[in-house]
Structure formats: C-alpha cells, structure tokens
Amino acid sequence: MRSSSRLEFLRANPSGVNFFLRAVALSSVFALRVNAANNPVPFVDIVSPVSVNPGSTAVTLTVRGTGFVSSSTIDWNGKSLSTTFVNSRELTAPVPDAFVAAVGAGSVTVTSPVPGGGKSVAVVVPVAAMEAPIVFPSTSTSFMNVGTQPQGLLAADFNADGKSDLAVANKASNNVSILLSNGDGTFTTKSTPSAGTGTNWLAAGELHRISAGTQ
DSSP states (O other): OOOEEEEEEEEEOTTSOEEEEEEEEEOOOOOOOOOOOOBOOOEEEEEESSOBOTTOOSEEEEEEEEOOOTTOEEEETTEEOOOEEEETTEEEEEEOGGGGSSSEEEEEEEEEOSSBOEEOOOEEEEEOOOOOOOOOOOSGGGOOOOOSSEEEEEEEOSSSSSSOEEEEEETTTTEEEEEEEOSSSOEEEEEOOBOOTTOOOOOOOOOOOOBTTBO
16 A cells, blocks of 8 residues: 655745745555465364275265365375365265275375465275175084083183184083184084083193103
8 A cells, every 4th residue: 555645835934035845755655464364274083984895986985074174175195086065074075986996095185275274194095805704603513512510711722733722611510621623613522621629710821841852
C-alpha cells in the first residue's frame, strides 16, 4: 500500500515578497502480509484392508487417521492414488489392479500440500496369499483313551521325531499315559507306566545323558 501527503503554506518575508514554502512528505511503502492457515501434518492410524491377495481386482483402500484436508492424497509406494476426501479423519482411493497383481507390499502414506502439510508415517499393506489354517480331524481317531481321572497334561517330543507328543497324568489310576504324535493331529498310545499315588503334575527333561567316555 502506498500513501503520500503534501503540505503547502504561505509565508511572508520582511521585504514583502511572498514565497511559498512547500514541504512534501512521502510515506514509506507498506507491505501487508496475510498468513494463510497451515495444513496439519497427516497421521495414519488404520488402513483397510490390512492385506491384499495377489491378483485381486477393484481393491479400494480406506485410510483413517487425523489431519486430512480436501487436497490430501493417498500414496501407494510413492505413487499418488485418485483420492476421495470423506472428512478430516477418512480418505478412500482405488488401487490399480497392476499394483496388486503379484506378491509384494504396498507402503501406504498420506500427503498434504503446503502451506504446512507433509507426509504421514507409512503403513505397510502386504500383497500375499493367506496361509491355510490348520484343521485337526474331527473323526473318532482324535479321541484317545487314557487312565482314570486325568489331571496333568504335558507336551514334549518323547521319541525325538520332531513331533510334539503328549503325557497325561492319571490321578485315580496312579499312572501316566504316553501318547505319541502321528503328525496329523492324532496320537497312538505308546505306554502307560505306573506312577505314585495321586499322580497329578508332570515335567519333562533329559534325565540321562551319554557323553564321551561316560555312561
């Protein structure tokens, strides 16, 4: 903004000759600065889905957090997606099929423009097939007969075949049922050694070690 002022006045000197004394004052040029509100730094809390199967199509990301603005974008491995602003806490964007065609991972971030703004911390979305669940058979072979009033149960590899076997302490029959694993969720009774009265608790350990020159 520029402003100026001019002051003129008439003054008579002793000789009767009038003269004008003109004083001119020019003001400085003032710059008026207006600060626009800064965009907040986006924060990502939840990304859905949490993982994507390779070869999936029409996947839509939903990102929830705080500090989103209408010009914020969701980025997948640094590439901006076509983002829809839902509100300051939620954004959505479709993921191109090519991005999830093969096994890999997507680094998901949200970027907001200046003034202020910035990039959120990344959340990784795996592109990988889900592992098949372990299902134990429901046939009658899954049930094993043990002693009377079984109390204690212990899992350990008793025959060193890499499979977890079971030992069951039978309180009323005063013995222990040793069940060897078949590796498919079923077991075979190996032996039922006698134990003290009121057998209850079990513990496993290597009680006999053979070393060089000693037995």
